[in-house]
Amino acid sequence: MKQTGSLFRRFLKIHFLFIFLPPMILIFFSAFFGGSGIPKKEMNPLNLFYITVLLFGLIIVAFVILSWLFFLKLQRRLSHLQEVMSMTARDSAFPKPVSVQSDRMDEIDQLGSSFNWMMQQLEDSRKRAYEEELLRHRLIANLSHDLRTPLTILRGHVTRLNHESVSLEGQLSLTEMDHTITRVGVLMDDLLSYTLLTSGKYPFEPASTDIGRLVRASVAAWYPVFEEKEIQLDVDLPADETFYWEVDPKWMTRVLDNLFQNIIRHAAEGKYANIVVDAAKEQILVADRGPGMDNSSYERGVGMGLSTCDYMLNKMMLKANITSNDKGTRVAIGRA
Template identity: 25%
Template sequence: MIRWFEYMERIIRSSLQIQLFFLFILGLYFINSAHHPGSSFIILIIFLGVLFSLVQAKTRQLREMTKAAKQIAKGDLTFRVQANSLDEVGQLAEQINIMAAQLQQKIEAERQNEQMKNDLITNISHDLRTPLTSIIGYLHLLQEQATELSEENKKHLAVVYQKSKHLQELIENLFEFTKYTHHDVVLQHELMEMNHFIAQLVDESYPILVEENCQLIEHYHPTPCYMMADPSMIVRLLENLIQNAVRYSDSPKKVTIRVWQETEHVLISFRNPAKKVTPEQATQLFERFYRLDTSRSSKGSGIGLAIVKSITDLHQGKISAKVESGDILFTISFPSVTSGTSPSVG
């Protein structure tokens, strides 16, 4: 957009130069037509002064419009240009102001719509959590006392219980996603050493590794890797990535976790076999409700990795996913700190 305004500035400036040139020729004509040499000199001085003032005024307006374009491009849609004339320059200034106002209204409307959507999801999730928890509790109780049921009814009861648990997980994910994408979310920063933190979390994930018959390979940095973060959010982020890698790894299942440190960043990567994932699909994995397997039998909700992306953004980190030699590789980068950094609340 800035380039467009600079282009328009050059066009208008060229137009002004052409107009001023003809005015100058016209002035010379009147000067040559004057009968007194002294008065001709005075007319020339006055004429050049008027030309200079006109050029300065128009150039000042053009610079102001270029400044406005740069401010708008940076996101300051409240910036306005003073339209001090009714010529082409003044009309262009007015159009810049109209464009900025329209953009501001559109962005505000989109923000309000997004907030209303998040509030709706939050309210629905909250209203469903309590009755669903009661339903799951009663189903679990029925399973424990189902000795008199036929084998077929036991299977039906098990399916209902499993589907209810899946629905509960989906609702929790929706609730968490709206919480992490809320603009007013507050992070409880603490100093974290990621080698030890991830190793402990991996130990706690042992049951799912056994259940999925998944091999886990760990590589940790030889020295401590410190960062400031909200531990509860980082736990959720890492749990989602571990579960995603284990559940969707191709057979034989294998997940490789690596922690290392570069100049000013702590990096964490998760790698697992995923030959069916294309590079194009990898770029969409962090979109809300996106699923590789769109069949109704898929257990995924399409929210887990979106939550990972939101938590990463809240910590001023970066995350990427790419296909590499038949594997899917997730890499997260967080700003690192020294061990002497004092914890703070953000």
């Protein structure tokens, strides 16, 4: 950017000329017109001293006033620029461009021009990121929807082969194929749910929620599933003790559904589930005696579901502390 003028150079030029020019003029007139037109009896040293002091006093006063006006104008321009920048940092919004005088283009105008260019680049980057995010969400949603058809066809062929006479090894392979198709379908559902959630398709509507009552309702809905899998339920849900969180009941129920579903899918062999509502600590505890999250089954199937839960919990100002080993997994949900 070419600089057409320098603010401080102009300041120094004007002020130094103002300081040295009047004394030079005074010396010039004193040298050439010193005695003409002025009675010599009035030009005594005392009067000359007073005139000199008065002249230099006027010069100093004028210099101070001129400097004060210059810095006042400078302070106003810098304050305006600082106010625009502060508004950007405070409101997280892109402001209107700062006015710049291209014919003057001093240091402050260059700073304003650079600020305008930076805001334009940030605005363009945000637009590109938003468009890329929309494209990614649309692509994932379309893929999740389109892949259901081939999975359904594969499951149909597996079901047909199950009615055919095949060897024991073939029957085991068909069973593994059926389980794999089911697992892929679940992963696609989790991916689609996470994509819709992060794109704002699931509205967040927080309300004061009775957590004890909500957990009891979720456990009651899942009880037949645990019973079918022969999983022993150890619950501690006191009816006379509860606490309230400012959360979305639908989101909180979805988080619990995901945790219970992980027990069914990956920890059913432990035949145990512990669900506790601790009103004193304001916590929800969900534990199992499965193989732990280091097990390959957990690694393949629980990642996207936990990412969805983490997103929901963060949005609701909550946090899940997970501890896992080969003896089981424990999830404690509490305030962040």
